[in-house]
Amino acid sequence: MMNRLKRIYSTYTQKQNSKHKSQKNRLSTFTKRVMVTTAAASTITLGAMAVHATENSLLGTIYHVYLNGERVGAVDDNELLDKAVNDKIDSVQKQYKDLELSIGNQVSVVPEKVFRPSADNQETIDAVVEQVEVNASASALTIDGKEVVLLKDKEEAEKVIELLKLDYVSKEDLEALEQKQAEQVVEQELPELKNGESRVLDVSIAEKVSFSNKNVDPEDVVTAKEALEQIKKGTKEAKKYEVQAGDSLGDIAEKHDLSSEELLKLNPDIEMSSLLEVGKTLNVSAKKPYLKVLVKEEVSKNEEIPYEQEVIEDEDLPKGETKVKQQGENGEKNVRTIMTKENGVTMKTEVTHDETLKEPVKHIVLKGTKVIPSRGSGSLAWPAVGGYISSKMGHRWGKMHKGIDIARPSEKTIKAADNGVVESAGWDGGYGNKIVINHQNGMKTTYAHLDSMSVSVGETVSRGASIGVMGTTGQSTGVHLHFEVHQDGQLKDPLNYLNN
Structure with a gap:
């Protein structure tokens, strides 16, 4: 062996x-x-x-x-x-x-x-x-099935959602709401709001948000602050804009967070000459955040009820005059509303309570209709037959031009702008032939450079009556009417009173 x-x-x-x-x-x-x-x-x-x-x-x-x-x-x-x-x-x-x-x-x-x-x-x-x-354990924040950002853990991802909500509600309101939800307090059990009070009823995210654990490249993991900025920045979606009157290329671009060059690139098929035609539809770009924060808020506040105004014609009161018969007063009401806001913008307002606390008082004004031949109404008629304003009131040639100049009329007749009494009619230096009409209501009108005058001092004239002929007397560079308005002794711009 x-x-x-x-x-x-x-x-x-x-x-x-x-x-x-x-x-x-x-x-x-x-x-x-x-x-x-x-x-x-x-x-x-x-x-x-x-x-x-x-x-x-x-x-x-x-x-x-x-x-x-x-x-x-x-x-x-x-x-x-x-x-x-x-x-x-x-x-x-x-x-x-x-x-x-x-x-x-x-x-x-x-x-x-x-x-x-x-x-x-x-x-x-x-x-x-x-x-x-080498991989990092991370939590993927997914919005409507699309992975948006990676954070170090689920707690950090949930913190991002909370920070986003805090952009639109206070921390105190959010904590109070979370406590009510934990205690299962329903809206019907909440105490009635007093004037000036408000409370947040709900804060939610419109999109479906989920979190999932995964191993990723550490470089791809971001902080809560970086994730918040990325979510708020969002993506861009194509939108249309209809050109409005007064729009400029720069205004439209700025309104949609674009440069003028970017706006032009978005509309390559539109000729520059027709780009800003009113009604033209342009391609623009607008930011769309990844998440929409929905805030449901209840507010109680007192609001004014504006008073109504009533005008009553009074045949005993001279035309052009008004008189307050009853001073108006605003009323007051308490309104409670529930507002739904999307990223801070009110999308819907529901009135849940509307109670009148004080009725408004109507404001009543008497308006005179009595025509007095020597008294004006305060509304002035065009003092010439046609023509146009060749020079407005304001500084001209180093001095003040006190009225307006009317030139090239259809015919040269000069007419009283309103009922009144002729206060003066004659030569006045640089004005040449000049007429002043006192309208007996605090207003006076002046007509200068007339070729001839057809009224005299003390004469009562009616609105539209002929008082002279347009000319070039005094310091005048051509045939025209110089027209001035004074109200209670103060020089006024005639254009604020003329009513063709």
Whole structure:
């Protein structure tokens, strides 16, 4: 039996030595394991034990390393690989201190028992460190099925939503609302609001928002502040704009957050000459935020009820005069409304309570209709037959031009602008022939540079009556009428009183 075991061991040793010298092919324990069989357990000898001890000394473990399912190599010390990977994670962690980093399941190791283990430790480890990706555990904020931003965790993502809400409601209102919702307080149980009070009934997001965990590149993870800015900035959607009277290219561009060049690029098919035609439809761009915050707010406030105004004609009151019979007073009412706002813009207002606290008092005015030949109405007629304003009231040639000049009439007849009494009629230096009519209501009108006059002082004239002929007397550069208006002794612009 002993001789047989020695022969088996000798044969095995020769084969192993031959394989070792050639270095062409290593045999695994699974394909080249030597099996020593004994006749009975009680007959095992010292020689058999020596063979088994020698066999165990040739066995060892190597670790096959796979990266994303692809074999990279093998190491004989798994701890060296672990240390190298952890060192890479630590180096990245220094840059992204707040993130939870890992390599996920990219690297896998499969151990194997082999004879005479041998592995390229450094080559394998270098390949793994170079290729392995360090990932960050993050929470993806998804809006209506579209992933918008990545944050470090769900708590940070929920913080972004809260910050967005705080753009449109106060922290106190939001906390109070959350407390009511936790206590399941319904609107019907809320106390009645007093004048000037308000409360937030609901704050919600119009879109469907969800969060999901995923491993991502640390560079793609943003802070809550950065995420908030990105969500508020949103995307751009195409819109149309109809050109209005008075629009300019710059105004339209600025209104839609564009430069003039960008606006032109959006409308390449429209000729520049017709771009600003009223009614023309232009392509413009408007920002559309990713999320819309809906705020439902109840408000109670007292509002004025404007008084009505009534005018009653009075035949005993001279035409042109008015008199207050009853002074108007505004009323007051309490109005409670529920407003729905979208990103701060009121979209709907529902009146839930409208109670009159004080009735308004009507304002009544008497309007005179009695015609007095010597008294004007305050509304002036055009003092010429046709013609146009050749010079307005204002500074001219270094001095004040006190009235308006009317030139090129259809005919040269000058007419009284309103009922009144002739106060003066004659020559007045630079005015030439001049007529002043006192309209007995605080107003006086002046007619100058007349060629001739057909009325005299003290004469009562009616509105539209002929008082003279247009001319060029006095300091005049041509045939025209110089026309002035004085009200209660103050020079006034005739254009504010003329009524053709």
